[in-house]
Amino acid sequence: MKKRRSNFQGMKINPSRFHRSQLIFYILLVPFSILMLLPIVFIFNHAFKPIGELFAYPPRFFVRQPTFDNFIELGRITSSSGVPFSRYILNSLFVTLLGVGAAILITSLSAYGLSKLKFKGKKFLFEVNTIALMFVPIAVQIPRYLIIAQSGLIDSYLGHILPVIVLPVAMFLLKQFIDQTPNELIESAKIDGASEMEIFFKIIFPIILPAIATVGILSFQVLWNDVTTSILYINDESKRTLAFFMMSLTSLQGNTVAGQGMAAAASLIMFIPNLTLFIFLQSRVMNTMAHSGIK
Amino acid sequence: MQYVLSNTLRFALIVGPFGYIMAFLLAWMLAQIPKIPRTILAIILYSPSLTLGVAMAAMWRIIFSGDANGYLNAILLSNNIILEPIQFLSSPQYLMTIMIIVSLWSSMGVGFLAMLAGVLNIDQTLYEAAYVDGIKNRTQEILYITLPSMKPQLLFGAVMAVVTTFQAGMIGVQLAGSNPTPQYAGQLIVNHIEDFGFIRYMMGYAAAISVVLLLIVYALSKITFRVLGDKS
Numbered sequence: 169m170k171k172r173r174s175n176f177q178g179m180k181i182n183p184s185r186f187h188r189s190q191l192i193f194y195i196l197l198v199p200f201s202i203l204m205l206l207p208i209v210f211i212f213n214h215a216f217k218p219i220g221e222l223f224a225y226p227p228r229f230f231v232r233q234p235t236f237d238n239f240i241e242l243g244r245i246t247s248s249s250g251v252p253f254s255r256y257i258l259n260s261l262f263v264t265l266l267g268v269g270a271a272i273l274i275t276s277l278s279a280y281g282l283s284k285l286k287f288k289g290k291k292f293l294f295e296v297n298t299i300a301l302m303f304v305p306i307a308v309q310i311p312r313y314l315i316i317a318q319s320g321l322i323d324s325y326l327g328h329i330l331p332v333i334v335l336p337v338a339m340f341l342l343k344q345f346i347d348q349t350p351n352e353l354i355e356s357a358k359i360d361g362a363s364e365m366e367i368f369f370k371i372i373f374p375i376i377l378p379a380i381a382t383v384g385i386l387s388f389q390v391l392w393n394d395v396t397t398s399i400l401y402i403n404d405e406s407k408r409t410l411a412f413f414m415m416s417l418t419s420l421q422g423n424t425v426a427g428q429g430m431a432a433a434a435s436l437i438m439f440i441p442n443l444t445l446f447i448f449l450q451s452r453v454m455n456t457m458a459h460s461g462i463k
Numbered sequence: 464m465q466y467v468l469s470n471t472l473r474f475a476l477i478v479g480p481f482g483y484i485m486a487f488l489l490a491w492m493l494a495q496i497p498k499i500p501r502t503i504l505a506i507i508l509y510s511p512s513l514t515l516g517v518a519m520a521a522m523w524r525i526i527f528s529g530d531a532n533g534y535l536n537a538i539l540l541s542n543n544i545i546l547e548p549i550q551f552l553s554s555p556q557y558l559m560t561i562m563i564i565v566s567l568w569s570s571m572g573v574g575f576l577a578m579l580a581g582v583l584n585i586d587q588t589l590y591e592a593a594y595v596d597g598i599k600n601r602t603q604e605i606l607y608i609t610l611p612s613m614k615p616q617l618l619f620g621a622v623m624a625v626v627t628t629f630q631a632g633m634i635g636v637q638l639a640g641s642n643p644t645p646q647y648a649g650q651l652i653v654n655h656i657e658d659f660g661f662i663r664y665m666m667g668y669a670a671a672i673s674v675v676l677l678l679i680v681y682a683l684s685k686i687t688f689r690v691l692g693d694k695s
Contacts, residue, residue, distance in 0.1 A: 186496075186497055190495055190496050190497075193492045193495045193496050194496065194500070196492060197489070197492055197493065197496070197504055198504070200489070200508075201504050201507040201508055204507060204508055204510070204511060204568065204571070205507050205510065207511070207522055207523070207526070207568070208510050208511070210522060210526070211522050214522075214525070229534070298622075298684065299677070299681065301622070301626060302626055302677055302680040302681055302684065303673075303677060304630050304653055304656065304673050304676060304677070305630075306653060306656055306657055306660070306661075306673075307656060307660075307669075307670065307673035307676075307677075310666075337573065337623065340619060340622070341573065341577055341619055344577070344615035344616060344618065344619045345580075345615065347615050348584075348615055378580045378583075378584070379577075379580065382573065382576050382577065382580065385576070386573055389512075389513065428525060432522070435522070439513065442513040443506075443510065443513055446506065446509065446510075446513060447506060450502055450505065450506060451502065
């Protein structure tokens with residue numbers, strides 16, 4: 169028993185250092201991760217393959233002579249289209265940044281309300297959110313279009329943002345996390361004279377930061393990869409987003425072998441921002457609430 | 464329709480529970496190792512979900528491609544396991560299996576992230592107290608401490624698993640390249656809605672089906688709420 173105690177730091181959940189007993193987890197996790205990673209590695213390699221290697225038989229997994237041909241080809245096609253490439257990137261960045269900020273603010277505030285405040289119809293509102301979460305997006309496409317059209321948002325940037333910023337998933341996730349925060353904390357803050365807004369921003373927000381980071385990643389993915397808004401609500405080519413442009417390129421070229429490399433290059437360009445943001449926010453997700461000294 | 468319903472159920476019954484259990488086990492295992500390797504492995508495990516959409520389907524199409532240039536075919540051919548390339552994506556007997564593999568591969572999504580954060584958020588002193596009180600091994604640790612302490616995240620993960628598996632549908636069409644999929648082999652309920660609503664323009668029928676789907680998902684998630692939700 170005494171020995172077990174002394175090893176506790178290395179054995180427990182979220183250990184601070186390596187311990188022999190952890191070896192089994194590495195043995196299980198590492199091969200599995202490699203399996204999960206293979207397709208990503210593949211797309212990286214495919215993007216840099218010269219045309220000869222794309223046709224090669226037997227096909228090779230790893231690239232032999234990496235070139236930027238696919239990217240140059242992509243650039244050539246994009247420069248011949250009417251709208252400059254940078255315009256799509258700016259559109260995407262603008263829409264995504266604004267959307268992520270709005271999504272975090274809206275979902276976290278409403279989650280706090282549904283979790284901790286007391287008012288009539290609270291249960292009903294949460295039920296509405298759950299049902300919204302379950303509705304198949306394709307089934308609501310037409311009503312959505314009608315709403316967007318009648319509010320005059322066709323061809324405006326808001327048409328990109330508004331339909332996607334209210335994420336029932338994110339609201340549900342945040343509510344689950346806020347449920348875990350102790351009520352005593354809020355009560356003692358109230359006794360000290362804090363308003364609801366102060367409680368939310370100064371107490372709740374820091375505690376649920378890991379969940380907020382998750383929502384940030386989620387909403388970024390939704391907005392950055394979204395093509396339906398560009399297709400349905402935007403007729404003006406210069407207001408469409410990068411995701412739409414990449415999709416139209418790959419669906420035109422992706423079916424031929426020669427187009428495969430370019431499709432891979434295009435998806436790599438779409439993938440990199442996702443990955444960097446995730447790596448950047450990952451440490452936040454991993455940061456435990458234990459640091460805040462509560463619970 | 465008879466294909467669609469049985470396909471959807473089969474797909475959901477395999478992908479849903481397996482994806483869910485896998486997500487919990489992986490999140491739990493990741494919590495057992497120190498921070499830096501954990502971060503790296505978590506990024507790798509989550510990366511398939513970062514590449515949503517068409518791009519990934521295009522890549523799987525190359526791997527399972529029907530001619531000898533497809534990677535799987537090339538490997539099987541060169542090892543003399545098969546003599547002729549198999550038309551993986553257009554033959555009904557393989558399409559479903561491939562769809563399940565691809566979906567499981569990309570199922571470490573937001574539910575997985577939530578569970579990871581949930582496992583890590585459990586108070587350390589709970590474990591210490593439990594060991595003092597006589598818990599002996601990790602199985603007991605999971606049963607008595609880990610699972611009860613992360614119920615909200617488990618509920619979230621379960622509901623997400625139900626919702627995403629029943630709403631999955633794009634994957635089969637993207638892999639096979641057509642809607643309906645060959646001999647309805649990979650036809651899920653969402654494809655059915657799209658097929659009737661936007662290809663055959665039988666809007667009323669499509670709307671009726673989407674209401675049925677909503678009812679199925681709603682009933683299932685009510686059950687998960689009952690099992691995992693707070694009693695209060």
